[in-house]
Structure formats: structure tokens, C-alpha cells
Amino acid sequence: MIxxxxxxxxxxxxxxxTKTLFQLMKEIYPLAYSHFWEDKGAxxxxxxxxxxxxxxxxxxxxTDYYFxxxxxxxxxxxxIIWDAKLDGLxxxxxxxxxxxxxxxxxxxxxxxxxxxxxxxxxxxxxxYKAIWLDTMDTKLQAFEFYKNLGYQYQSHVxxxxxxxxxxVRKMSQVYKKL
Ligand SMILES: CC(C)(COP(=O)(O)OP(=O)(O)OC[C@H]1O[C@@H](n2cnc3c(N)ncnc32)[C@H](O)[C@@H]1OP(=O)(O)O)[C@@H](O)C(=O)NCCC(=O)NCCS
Numbered sequence: 001m002i003x004x005x006x007x008x009x010x011x012x013x014x015x016x017x018t019k020t021l022f023q024l025m026k027e028i029y030p031l032a033y034s035h036f037w038e039d040k041g042a043x044x045x046x047x048x049x050x051x052x053x054x055x056x057x058x059x060x061x062x063t064d065y066y067f068x069x070x071x072x073x074x075x076x077x078x079x080i081i082w083d084a085k086l087d088g089l090x091x092x093x094x095x096x097x098x099x100x101x102x103x104x105x106x107x108x109x110x111x112x113x114x115x116x117x118x119x120x121x122x123x124x125x126x127x128y129k130a131i132w133l134d135t136m137d138t139k140l141q142a143f144e145f146y147k148n149l150g151y152q153y154q155s156h157v158x159x160x161x162x163x164x165x166x167x168v169r170k171m172s173q174v175y176k177k178l
Contacts, residue, residue: 002066004118008111010066010078015058017067018051024067024074024103025049031104033139038163068102070111076102078115086132086173089154094175095123097133107141116149124178132175138168151176 002010013021025045034040047053058065062083068076077099084096097119102111123131132154135142151174158169 005114007071008114009069011069011074013054013058013065013067013077015055018054020074021054021067021077022049022051025077025101028076028101028103032101032141033136036136036139036164036168038165043163044161063098065099068111068115070106075106075111076100080119082126082128086154086175089130089132089173089175091130091175091177093128094130094132095119095128097131100133112145113149116146120176120178128178130175130177132173134171134173136168137170137172143172146174149176 001012004010025048029045029049030041033044037044057063057079060081062081064080064082066078067074068078070076079097079099081096081098083094084098085094086096097116100112100115120131131151133146133151135146135151137143137156154173154175156170156172159171160169
């Protein structure tokens with residue numbers, strides 16, 4: 001357990017937590033992204049949060065995967081990949097913020113900001129020089145959130161998932177020097 005602030009705790013996700021994580025994301029993901037998908041996000045949710053994929057992600061080296069706990073309740077997930085390099089970004093020692101999904105009911109309370117700033121401090125301590133992440137351009141809540149925290153555009157791709165609506169396929173890679 002890592003205490004980020006008085007009310008926010010990070011609890012490492014274990015192999016025995018796959019069902020809990022799936023149930024959590026079954027609630028969180030569609031609230032945020034169902035409008036991106038023809039099937040409301042069911043296919044994406046089932047692939048990213050299948051038992052097989054969660055166990056694979058938990059077994060990957062140089063990663064941390066946490067439940068976010070706010071006032072004793074699990075309200076999100078948070079995954080970090082240490083030493084993941086962004087193509088075209090020539091900074092040594094980069095960290096990827098892979099997943100940060102918080103439940104809609106606690107958005108806008110500063111929890112996301114505290115988690116990102118916790119990661120920035122922790123990364124600096126570990127002598128990392130940059131953090132980067134993928135963010136969907138049309139999901140302004142997230143796109144503007146990272147922009148306001150000082151994350152800069154590096155590149156973009158168009159996702160080719162079959163069930164994704166065409167107009168939301170653009171995903172940017174943004175980074176911040178530490
Ligand atoms: C994006 C997310 C992590 C932000 O966390 P949060 O705790 O809600 O955000 P905070 O309260 O810390 O910060 C709010 C900031 O977000 C930005 N923001 C939030 N909603 C916004 C919106 N609709 N339009 C523009 N900016 C917005 C603002 O910069 C705001 O800063 P301010 O409070 O100074 O105005 C969270 O909302 C979330 O998990 N969303 C759904 C899942 C998701 O999209 N995850 C990101 C995947 S890349």
C-alpha cells in the first residue's frame with residue numbers, strides 16, 4: 001500500500017484480483033468511453049480486462065499496477081511502465097503512464113492531478129527524465145487534463161479497431177520532461 005495523500009491510497013493489484021478489476025472497469029470504462037464504440041465498448045473492455053490480459057500485464061517486468069483507493073473505496077486503476085520508450089522522443093530514461101481511469105463519481109476532485117504529480121515525483125527520484133502517455137484527442141476531459149499539467153504533443157496515430165467510430169480514432173502521444 002502506498003499513501004499518496006490523506007484520502008488516496010494505491011493498492012497493488014494481485015493475480016487474485018482479476019475479477020475485481022474487471023467489475024470495476026465494467027463500471028468505469030463505459031461511462032467514459034461507450035460513445036467511442038459501435039458496441040458501447042464491450043469488445044475493448046473484454047479484451048483489455050480479460051483474466052488472460054490482466055495476468056499478462058501483471059507479469060510484465062518493470063511495471064506497477066494499482067487500484068486507486070479513495071476514502072476506503074476502490075475508485076480506479078493506475079498502471080505504470082518503467083523504461084517504456086516513446087518512438088521519436090530522444091530522452092533517456094522514460095516512463096509510460098499506461099492506464100489511469102477514475103470513476104465518474106469522483107472526477108474533478110483533484111485526485112487525477114495528485115496521482116500524476118505523485119508519479120512525477122517518484123519518477124524524478126528514480127532518475128527518470130520524462131513521462132509520456134497516450135490520450136484520445138476527442139476525450140477532452142483527459143486531453144485537456146494532461147495539457148494543463150504541462151504534457152506536450154509528440155506524435156499521433158489513428159487507431160484501427162474495427163468497432164471504433166471513425167471520428168474518434170485519433171490518439172496523441174504526449175510527454176513531459178522531468
Ligand atoms: C482524466 C482523469 C484521469 C482526470 O482525473 P480527475 O481526478 O477527474 O481530474 P482532476 O480533478 O485532478 O483535474 C481536473 C482537471 O481536468 C481538466 N478537465 C476535467 N474535465 C475537463 C473537461 N471536460 N474539459 C476540459 N478540461 C477538463 C481540467 O484541467 C481540470 O483542471 P481544473 O480543476 O484546474 O479546472 C479522470 O477524469 C478520468 O479517469 N477520466 C475517465 C477515464 C479517462 O479518460 N482516463 C484517461 C485515459 S488516457
